[in-house]
Amino acid sequence: MPKCRLIDALIAFAQRENVCVLGGRTDVIVGMLVRARTLAGRPIPDALIVAAAMGVDAGALATFDRGHARYGFPVVVPSAAARPWAARSQSVGASGPCSPIQSGTGR
Helix, strand or coil, X not given: CCHHHHHXXXXXXXXXXXXXXXXXXXXXXXXXXXXXCCCCCCHHHHHHHHHHXXXXXXXXXXXXXXXXXXXXXXXXXXXXXXXXXXXXXXXXCCCCCCCXXXXXXXX
């Protein structure tokens, strides 16, 4: 199925009277899907992610995918300081908490 037909079907589905969008606003979802019609790649998941952020009035979307900005919504790329697991995984070595058992020490 062509992408534009799939997007049109999702828009029609979201606008049905007997469909309630949980955790989002129908107008925002439809707006993002309309914008997705003109975008290359796989814009449907990105459109729904941005619509979810907009639906809860988030100030920005924290993501490593800078492509979300193409929907006209502010994107913040987390820094390494905001990812403590990244620094921790780099610092674990022979002296870290997962150091190998040394022979003859009983550890």
